[in-house]
Amino acid sequence: MSKSILNVIKDYIDNHKKEKIKYLSIIIISLMIISFFYNNYFLYDTEIAKINSIDEVFEGEEKGPDGDIEKNYTQNIIATIKNGDFKGKEVIIKNKYSSSLVYTDKYKINDDVFITKKVDKNGDITGNITGLKRDKYIVITIVIFILLLILVGKQIGGLVLGGLIVNIGVFYIMIHLYSKGINILLLSVLATFIFSTAFLMISSGINRKTFAAITITLVSVAIVTLLSIIILQYTGGLDYEFMEYLPKPYNTLDADYIFISEIMIGGLGAVMDIAITMVTTVNELIDKNPYISKTDLKNSCTEVGNDVMGTMINVLFFTNLAGCIPIFALSIKNGIKLTTLLTTYIPFEIARFLTGSIGIVITIPIATYLSTRTLKRMCNQ
Template sequence: MKYKWKTVLFCVLSVLCISAFFAAKHNAAWYNEPVAEITQIQTRQIGSKQSTRETPEEIYEQSIQARLLNGEAAGKIIELKNRYGYTQMKSEKYHRGDQVFLVTSDGEIQHEIRGRKRDDQIVFLIGAAVLFLLFFMGKQGVLTILTMVINSVVFAIGFQCFMHGKDIIGICNKMVVVFAVVTLLLLNGVHKKTWAAIASTLCVVGLIIVAFESVVHITGEIDYSTVEYLGSIETPDTVFRAEILLSGLGAIMDVAIVMTSGLDELLRKNPSLSLREFLNSGREIGYDIMGTMLNVLLFVFGSSLIPTFLVRMNNGVSMFTVIEQHISCEVYRFLIESIGIVLAIPVSVFGSVLFLRVQFFGRLKKC
């Protein structure tokens, strides 16, 4: 009966997700700006130009017929032109069936494409993620979705507070606490191991901030001239500190809950475990997860920098120059969060001792 209800629920959710996808595909009337669907398209090469690496790049022109989907002129067929290069760095290639936004000037539609309408793709991916979470994880999937929604709302509230003049560091401090408490309590329940993981996470975040401030105090403030938001933000140093608070929080929480859950299970299986055995077990668990988590962090930071590397290296800038002069702040942030992951192991073990087995302190002499 349980599996029957699970199948029925999955089918209902699948229908809802498919319905949402088709609704997003046909929601042009919801937009104030003009939307058109490409009905016919012809592409031809009109020449070539020299790229930044002195290699020829073909240039193409597309003659497009499109049908307006919204506004007073809905249903009207219009002619559009689009040019793009082989690399599609500055403009993209369009296909039949694509829905695009059009440029307007003084309320009049200009026969020029502003960009592709992609909300249907976003809805499809969200629906697929929700279905997979619910089908494979069941109740835990529901809780995972709930935590993501709550954390997204907290992010939005935090940004609004910043726009109203609140201190970004104070906002992020509160957000870190909310993220850690909400995520770990909802996903793991109200248990001693959960409180141990929350305390460990907050302690580690505090430690890496103290470590960063100590290094800055000794060596001087780092150079923020390479950050993307320089010039649009008056205090890039505070924004960078806010990034440190949040960028590695997920990985630190993961390490903390894995450590505390593993040690909690060990105590359940063997309540007579000595303090020395407990600490050794925590160290072994840390050995198993530390390398993987550091590489996960490396892949996350590295993947976000792929465009930076490719664009600059394509313009003749060496990899070492890119690292030294263009992404130094990202490297600092990666190293700081890596230190946080390493610190999360001993801190989580100590937190587990405090929350899971306080009587260990009575056994110190025996060890």
């Protein structure tokens, strides 16, 4: 009995040895990457200092715009310079911050900070903090995401990661070309096509299901974009004065192009999700029963679409809501009325949410029609 148990354990270890070695290698590589970004000071031209000690002094209180009491502090910091000509030297830094931490930052021991320094006649080095070195935190988050994607999704997770990397590369090229003066709307149309085709082909493979999902995605996004253009054309458009990051002075046509590009790319993820869900449903039903009727397929798609529609619209709602929270928090804290926010900053978020939701709703009947006709016809051939 004991021998049989030992044999089972041995067989299990032998069968999973390669898999364990692979996962262990991934974890070791991940730790090496994190360690590198914790010590990559030599890559920066700006001087970086690691905080060794902090002596904090309370400087008094003052009343804020909304009546809250704001407490002010000064941090007397001693840090060690980690790169440049003064590497290894200590620098004395004063940092002032308020308790709300809205416009100021509070630092702690072992933080890496970017500094500007000054050397006095006695050789003492003083400096000011220009920002916190955050690349290591970003890398940790990315590594955790990739590890979970590979460990949970395994091969599919790796393919999804590959598709994501391709899309990031395409987006980078798109922004680079826009900086060279190429029309943003034209770039967005090309990027939308590449985003949908590349990601779906890499993550789902080159098959009938993928081509159906790509067709549904592109048709749905095209309809939503066309509706947006028509609405902007015949309703007088939006007041772009408060649109984030819009260069001033701006041309209305350029602002329209930017906003339509936001709508086109912003709703793409939700539309792709609906498309692949509906196509997968039809494909599975046909695989299980090649003789299933189109009516039954349509009814099944309608049921799945109704279930998915609510959750995806909520995803869009909370995504846009998350983008509004900082504006709400800062504006209300500084005495700006809610009605002012709703009539200035928030209309853009509302427009993105509504157009994205329209895209989700439109995708369901389009996906039902195209997937049942396309996949059923392929099956019968």
